[in-house]
Amino acid sequence: MLKNYLKLSLKILGRRKFFTFVSLFGIGFTLMVLTLAAAMFDHIFSPYPPETRGDRTLSIYSIKLEGKDSESSGPGGYALYDRYMRDLPGVERMSILSMPATVLSYWRGARIQSLIKRTDADFFKILDFEFIEGGPYGEADVTEGRAVAVINQATRTKFFGTAPALGQSIEADGQTFKVVGVVPDVPIFRLMATGDIYVPVTTAKSDDYRQNIRGGFMAMFLLKDRSVVQSVQQEFKARLAKVELPPQFQKIHAIPETIFANLARVLMGDFESEDAGARLLAILLTWAVLFMVLPAVNLVNLNVSRSLERASEIGVRRAFGASARDLLLQFLFENIVISVVGGVLALIASVFMLGALNAADLIPYAHFSINLRIAAWGFVFAVVFGVISGAWPAWRLSRLRPIEALAGGAR
Amino acid sequence: MIRLDDVEKVYRTDRIETVALSGVNLEIEEGEFVSIMGPSGCGKSTLLHLMGLLDAPSKGTISLSGAPVTDASDKSLARLRNESIGFVFQSFHLIPDLSVLDNVEIPLLYRRVGAAERRKAAEAALERVGLAARKHHFPSQLSGGQQQRVAIARAIVGKPRLLLADEPTGNLDSQMGDDIVAILQDLTAQEKTTLVMVTHDPRQAEKTTRTIRMFDGRRVS
């Protein structure tokens, strides 16, 4: 039976070229936009190297201080993590790292703009960079404040072209660093890992940062395993109560979270609510459904208007004993088939679009691609869209009374 | 009133050529009630469509009130159909989405007639066929005979001089058929409307003033 339906749906696709084109264009375009969105979503939110331990890493991007007549939110300070959050039970390692800051280098007559990130040695033990050249700097480099740097590929190209960088010196914001390692580019939305130049935190021009509770720093916590997430968060909160706050503030809010939740906070500018991640997901899904409305209405319209074409077929099927339910399933199935065909076209188009997007370099170091996970999402979208746009016309067609159908369709 | 000279109609498809009418000469006088008879496929309907200016002959000329209309433009043909000719069809062809009154008003929509006047004329035409009480019904709510009477009201609302009826009783039982033909007879008697009716039914043909017989696209009497 299914094979029979499949054959019929493909026949119908071939019958009226114009309508097939219109349907496929609408479905394909809609699904392409959704697939592109899914590819970007996946690229932004799923753990990619160097976040290979992303499933048991919690990080904290921003905190909030509250006082009687002022409040302040943004990245936490070095002292908050260094003084109060070391050796949380269940945490294997902690890393304190600065927000990426823009620095300029004037190099052989050119102006190079880079993001510099000042980190401790544990940074390279929590994140799993695949070094192209050399390796990370270690504990000794950090405690001694040695002027060494790990740079990314793009920075190596800007400074040295195609030549190796290991052992060379670079200048940034008036400071000179010796390159000890080169790592691949990390897209800018991977807040913890991204950067052009990584240097020991102790190379900062001033030591003031060591005293601050608020300002300039993020932290990563590598847990022993997934199960201790809640207990770590609770212990973190308990320790916040002991933090000595600047005089104008009475309260501090902060919580280590997953990569997704952190990025959701940044994207939504929401540093207060408990579940920014869930809200972002809800907003994105709402947009996806809203976006599907117009194409779905369009397809429903087309399908309903074509019902007359199928009237005599329905009449004959009903006359030979098909139930309304049989017909409903048949028409629904047909619509899902055409949606899936559209979905495949969309997937192919998406590959090209993503290629163009990567080439345009709109987001630094982003490299969008289609993988199996996204293809699966595309398939889900196609089926959902097929059901949404096919249900009402199929229901209408299946309700056609046999006599009317044989007489050429109801009004 | 209407005159056909040596009219021929040929339908061409990709491979076959079908001769529907050949060498038909015909003249119908003002006020006549003429019936056209013949077996299925003899060309009666084609003849009626040609007289109604719905179709152009392949050869020969058609004149209406002495003026040839064979080469007239679409616009002037539409105007002639609108003002001089009325149609009644076997399967009524009422527009299902419009009420009885709105259906009857249709021919007047294509003239410069005000809405109030249009309504008055449509009501008068419905009165004429005895259906004034059903003016707000929809075609699907009426019986076959009633639908045909609405169709007649629609045909006469523009006061045409020539009324063409294509088997108007074909879809009706004999009692209803008699009613319909009675109304048509009454129209020729009262308003001197020229009437041409295609029919299968010799009983109805007898009620007309003259019968034209067709066979295989030719006029046989």
Added chain:
Amino acid sequence: MIRHLFKLIWNRKRANALVISEIFVCFLVLFAVLTQILYNVSNYRKPLGFAYANVSGLNLRLQDNEGGRQTSLTGSAAMSEPVAENPYQDRQRALLQVVKADPAVEDAAWAAPLPMSHSNETRSLMFRKHRVRYSMARCTDEYKDVMGIEITRGRWFSPEDDGGGYEAMVITEALARLAFGDEDPVGKSFTADRSESGEPLPEKRVVGVMGAFRQEGEMDAQDVYALSRLEYSGRPMSSIDGMALRLKPGSDASVEARITASLLAAAPDFSFRMEPLEAAAEFNRRAFMAPIALFGVVALFLTFMVALGLSGVLWQSVTSRIREIGVRRAMGASAQDVRWQVIGELLVMSTIAILAGVVVVLQFPFLDLLGAMSRGVFVAGLSLTIVSLYGLALVCALHPARLATTVHPAEALRYE
């Protein structure tokens, strides 16, 4: 005839409701995109209030901590602990001298936030019993010449404001209108009605009015803006982290490198970042245009899809109504009449959808949800949407309408 079309559409409402709702949704999409585009075009064409060619922004930091977001409930810079006097004033005077000493620098001023800096200082206060919200920056007296600010009324800052015990302000015409109405604000006090934190409020005084100042460049909608005068000894000066430099035309990266090097020599514990405002403005323009272009392209494709769909539906409806067309032709409708009926029906349906859309969209001005958008832009966007939707309907109907004229009455009526 139009009444007849309405009747026909009303009586076929089940089938037409879908088409109407599709046009309705399309209306909303088009309205959103077209209004957004018009809004940005109208902003783009407004006066900017300053000239940024050959001006560079210089950012000074004691450490690398970008990304902080500081808000305060009172509007006073409550982050740092209160200092009576600016402890850095001597160093700041010296740094400005270092910059001005460079041969490529025509003039320089302390100012923050700088144009195109993405940082926004807003103030919200009760003034003459009305809430006034505006954005602001603080600057030293050289800022007018560095930025090429035009004073329309009153005067620019001058040493006569020194130690006057008030905060001298130059406000834009838009802020003047908002706060003072038709009154001339020059010389008037702009102090809030009452303090929200209980502290006594220092006096703010308007000394002059400037044409406009759209801080973030051409795409910035906000021109309710004020500049406050900086005094080296004053508390606000201690947190100023920006400098604007007017360079000689043709200055390149080597000039930047030279200035940065002399600054680093004078203050090795600071970080310096210098960037031509032109580059930042270009970045802002792109950052603004990218999402609009993206939505625009998506909307364009959606519209194209709707156009194809409507065409298809109409075509289908023409084929299923062949007999009706035949009857109308027999009753004296010319080919033109039939064509206009098909077009007319879609136009009538569009009208219904547009009316529904207008009712929905009118809620924005009624509920005061327009934000910074002017009513003129709203009305223009609405009109443009209506016109393009009718245009779309017309285009969609043309082919099916032509198809309807080819219906041969005799053949249409032969279906028995």
